Amino acid sequence: MNDAPYALELRKVTKRFGDIVAVDGIDLQVPQGEFFSLLGPSGCGKTTTLRMIAGFEEPTEGTLLLAGKEGNEIPPFRRNTNLVFQSYALFPHMTVFENVAFGPRRARLPEPEVRERVMAALETVRMAGLAERLPRSLSGGQRQRVALARALVNRPAVLLLDEPLGALDLKLRKEMQLELKRIQREVGICFVYVTHDQEEAMTMSDRLAVMNEGRIEQIGTPEEVYHRPATRFVAEFIGEANILEATVDRVEDGSPVQVSIEDGTTTTVASCNEADCEVGSRVLVVLRPEHLQLHRSRPEDLPATEGRVAEVIFQGSVIRFVVERLAGGTLTVLDTTATPHRAAPGDGVWVSWLPEWAHVVSSSDL
Amino acid sequence: MASISTIHAGTGTPGPRVFHLGSTLRRRLATTLRSAFLLFVGFVLFGPVIILAAFSLNDSIILGFPFKGVTLSWYVEAVNEPDIWSSLRASLQVAVIVTPICLLLGLTSAIALTRFRFRLRGPVTAFVALPLVIPWLIIGVGSLLFFSATGMKLSLLTVGISHVVIAFPLVTVLLSAQLYRLDPHLHEAALDLGATEPETIRLVVLPLLVPTLAASAIFVFSWSFNNFIVSFFTAGFENTFPIWVFSTLRRARDLPMVNAISTLISAVQVTVVMAAWQVLRRAMDKRGQDIREIVAGS
Ligand SMILES: Nc1ncnc2c1ncn2[C@@H]1O[C@H](COP(=O)(O)OP(=O)(O)OP(=O)(O)O)[C@@H](O)[C@H]1O
Ligand SMILES: [Mg+2]
Numbered sequence: 001m002n003d004a005p006y007a008l009e010l011r012k013v014t015k016r017f018g019d020i021v022a023v024d025g026i027d028l029q030v031p032q033g034e035f036f037s038l039l040g041p042s043g044c045g046k047t048t049t050l051r052m053i054a055g056f057e058e059p060t061e062g063t064l065l066l067a068g069k070e071g072n073e074i075p076p077f078r079r080n081t082n083l084v085f086q087s088y089a090l091f092p093h094m095t096v097f098e099n100v101a102f103g104p105r106r107a108r109l110p111e112p113e114v115r116e117r118v119m120a121a122l123e124t125v126r127m128a129g130l131a132e133r134l135p136r137s138l139s140g141g142q143r144q145r146v147a148l149a150r151a152l153v154n155r156p157a158v159l160l161l162d163e164p165l166g167a168l169d170l171k172l173r174k175e176m177q178l179e180l181k182r183i184q185r186e187v188g189i190c191f192v193y194v195t196h197d198q199e200e201a202m203t204m205s206d207r208l209a210v211m212n213e214g215r216i217e218q219i220g221t222p223e224e225v226y227h228r229p230a231t232r233f234v235a236e237f238i239g240e241a242n243i244l245e246a247t248v249d250r251v252e253d254g255s256p257v258q259v260s261i262e263d264g265t266t267t268t269v270a271s272c273n274e275a276d277c278e279v280g281s282r283v284l285v286v287l288r289p290e291h292l293q294l295h296r297s298r299p300e301d302l303p304a305t306e307g308r309v310a311e312v313i314f315q316g317s318v319i320r321f322v323v324e325r326l327a328g329g330t331l332t333v334l335d336t337t338a339t340p341h342r343a344a345p346g347d348g349v350w351v352s353w354l355p356e357w358a359h360v361v362s363s364s365d366l
Numbered sequence: 367m368a369s370i371s372t373i374h375a376g377t378g379t380p381g382p383r384v385f386h387l388g389s390t391l392r393r394r395l396a397t398t399l400r401s402a403f404l405l406f407v408g409f410v411l412f413g414p415v416i417i418l419a420a421f422s423l424n425d426s427i428i429l430g431f432p433f434k435g436v437t438l439s440w441y442v443e444a445v446n447e448p449d450i451w452s453s454l455r456a457s458l459q460v461a462v463i464v465t466p467i468c469l470l471l472g473l474t475s476a477i478a479l480t481r482f483r484f485r486l487r488g489p490v491t492a493f494v495a496l497p498l499v500i501p502w503l504i505i506g507v508g509s510l511l512f513f514s515a516t517g518m519k520l521s522l523l524t525v526g527i528s529h530v531v532i533a534f535p536l537v538t539v540l541l542s543a544q545l546y547r548l549d550p551h552l553h554e555a556a557l558d559l560g561a562t563e564p565e566t567i568r569l570v571v572l573p574l575l576v577p578t579l580a581a582s583a584i585f586v587f588s589w590s591f592n593n594f595i596v597s598f599f600t601a602g603f604e605n606t607f608p609i610w611v612f613s614t615l616r617r618a619r620d621l622p623m624v625n626a627i628s629t630l631i632s633a634v635q636v637t638v639v640m641a642a643w644q645v646l647r648r649a650m651d652k653r654g655q656d657i658r659e660i661v662a663g664s
Pocket of ligand 1: 046196
């Protein structure tokens, strides 16, 4: 099992419900021990993907490999995967202990071992003290932990989690995010985590896949996805993005290195996901708000665009400027409140950026 | 009431004292009316039973006032009447056999109708629910025609068969409602944790249905035991208890005895059903469930 290259692999997997294409030919590979997230807006096919991995839906097309073996038709009860449901789905007539013992007992483990494993799993999620309680007497966070223990106790090769923190309040959510990450490191198994919250995915994942309308737009580490988004959708879904239309001026190795923005400013760009670009093709420059700077006058040695401050929003540790460009559209600039600012609404300003942070994506999905 | 008071308070001109008095009066009137209504409903519901019980103690053969004095002789006569015992035994026999069959049919049909999607699900659902809306008289006559057409001899067996036909849809409906209310993910969670389909039913679905099953058993049993119309058409020469009561009513001389035994049986039934309900509630309490879930959902 450990010599299988991936704990989980999907090859061109498609799922259709009648005319609806819920999942559209996705490819992904998750190595052993990775915390992998599926991130995307509502209805993009995250749950459907997870349910195919768990065995509750069969792919219409494509192949699913579990630990290197084809698994399209393995029924859920014979898969080495476990699913944590958003609604927790704890058995209401069983105590916490019985809930967690359900899996090991189905595996016909001897009762002393069941006991030992259950208590260890409850220990991991810090619920050992409440083993004899019924689910209805637990708080949301506690139920969440029991649901996790009930899945973990079976030592699955892949643990699937469908928005497991969705029902918790913000504070508990943040707590559980770190807790889940700790548990994942401790047990060392592969987690596939579904969420529509990009911050959550960034916080916890080793790698993540950004999904949109049944397709995967990009797979990468949180840094890669943030700094080098593959598409405009990814750029705007993950964090905040300022998008400028531009034309390619110079190409090296099939990748644009200099572009000119429609107001005439030229800028070199550091990274690009547009492989076959020609001089003259239209592209989009992605600039993160925290990589922009405000100036009173045109800066000498930096690419910059001119505008007028529309709004100044103080947000505690950061301050946000909304700048209306003279060439049309707005830019958001984030700065720390530590730097002294004199810009006020109505001021004419120049917004500059460091070329090494400028990133180009295709304008085809405009 | 509250909204009326508010309007008064708003118009303001009458002093707050007057307003207060008026509202108290109105509230008292409402309370009185409500009590009167409840009393009336109670009287209509329980009046006949109470009168029955009262006359079963009357030392007279005539069911009418004035009361002649208290006696237990009718009870003694009833207890010594062999026909009563044989008809009671017949009714018990039928109910005891009909109940588990109805539970089994109701359970399997409810699971099939709620869990599986098949092409004829709509029509099948309607068909199963049909006996609930067809008048019993029609079902009784229909059963009689059916049994005589197929040449089946009328007996307790035919009574039982018709009872099953009428009673199991009620179980199906009760159980389906409960199954619909269960989180569908419970079923999937069990499968995900390694339970096979049968194990899932046995370990997760059934335990969650136990309260509803128990309630259904109480309903079906007492319904079968008390049924007259359908039994009347399908019993042939057999006597169930309600049939015996009906046939004996024609002899005026035996009326007080029928009164006595009916009172007795009613008392026993009420006691048994209430006891069963209590036992059920205790058991559910222990499992962390609330008996109200059966009726009101969780
Ligand atoms: N059983 C089904 N029958 C028909 N359509 C379905 C079914 N399950 C999902 N779909 C459709 O497939 C698409 C993807 O659904 P899915 O539940 O996978 O989205 P999701 O990414 O999990 O969304 P959310 O964040 O809202 O949970 C949706 O358009 C949904 O309506
Ligand atoms: Mg979902």
